[in-house]
Amino acid sequence: MTDLLELPADEVGEIFFARGWTDGLPVVPPTPPAVAAMVAAVDGEPDDVIGGIPRRGRVVTIEQAAVNAVMAGCLPAYFPIVVAALGAALDPAFNAHAAFTSTGGAATCVVVSGPLAAEVGMNASHNALGPGNRANATIGRAVRLVARNVFGARVGDMDATSMGNPGKLTLCFAEQDPPAPWEPLRVQLGFDADDTTVTVMATEAPRQVANHLSEVPEDVARTFVSAIRVAASFPVGKGGQGIAVLCPEHSGALRDGGWSQARVREFLFRESRLPPDELVAHGVPLEVGSQHDMTPGADGLLPSLASADDVLLVTAGGPGPGWSAYLPAFAPAQHTRAVTRRVRTAGEALPDCGPDACEVDLSTFSRPTARPTPEEPA
Secondary structure, three states: HHHHHHHOOOHHHHHHHHHOOOOOOOOOOOHHHHHHHHHOOOOOOOOOEEEEEEHEEEEEEEEHHHHHHHHHOOOHHHHHHHHHHHHOOOOOOOHHHOOOOOOOOOEEEEEEEEEHHHHHHOOOOOOOOOOOOOOHHHHHHHHHHHHHHHHOOOOOOOOOOOOOOHOOOOOOEEOOOOOOOOOOHHHHHHOOOOEEEEEEEEEEOEEEEEEEOOHHHHHHHHHHHHHHOOOOOOOOOEEOOOEEEHHHHHHHHHHHHOOOOOHHHHHHHHOOOOOOOHHHOOOOOOOOOOOOOOOOOOOOOOEEOOOHHHEEEEEOOOOOOOEEEEEEEOOOOOOOOEEEEEOOOOOOOOOOEEEOEEEEOOHHHOOOOOOOOOOOOO
């Protein structure tokens, strides 16, 4: 591998393409000094394990993550966020085995909430979900390269995605803290305001939510409801999760109208329920005798969201006439759930278990080499 990295950068890139180690875009050669600088940004040894997927018998180490972060174009300052995102994605509740490679084509959506996002230059304003920001693009890309190169999430190996999703290249953005009395996502989830958290959810591509004409809170909320209860979405009728990304105009209309975040979540959950006949009318048969219980509730309705707490409210985006976004989970909540981890700084040791990460039982895993090889990419 060292000899390979001594070749000119363009030749290294072509070799990486030929060996299937990229996502289709050029990569930065992971030279030993670049990888070492990345590892130094977190408190840990290169062979420390971040997490793993038991059904695949594979783990990812800090060095492996660093290799892929360099390849993605990350700066070392981004690496603590990458490690936190990987720790969250490898929590059993996220179900990375399915989320990384399901036929549904889930993206690994990464939401960063807290002061570190601004410190490393992440974008929470105009074009937050789009291109143009190095931190947003490369942090999300690093997570997906690990999924590809360490856990085999590539076409021809373990990725069975039917249609694909552009968010599988990268889908990462920062939250813009809302004015009081609303709380940023990390505080809503029980963390301190001074913390920086990373939340991952396996999602479909974003849906734009447009309401340019009304500042009435219920009108704004109902526009989101229309984006949530789309019959073609797999979780609708079964109960999933979602991320409502509220632009300044929409969050301001709700907040100024006296709506709390709890009220918004409850409204979206309640009003996104739908009658079984509506699903059937859109060509979606009701599942009977399967793992998905599609028995209507006492009110005769089926849930789009599993509960009020299963829609995450995030403030982001730039001022404009009123463009927000909704990202639905790719599967019902019983299969995959959003997971949040606090970002640890270089002075903090990895805890055995807790809200930041959990110790991994290595007896059930193989340990691939830290760097890609022709026989088995890392």
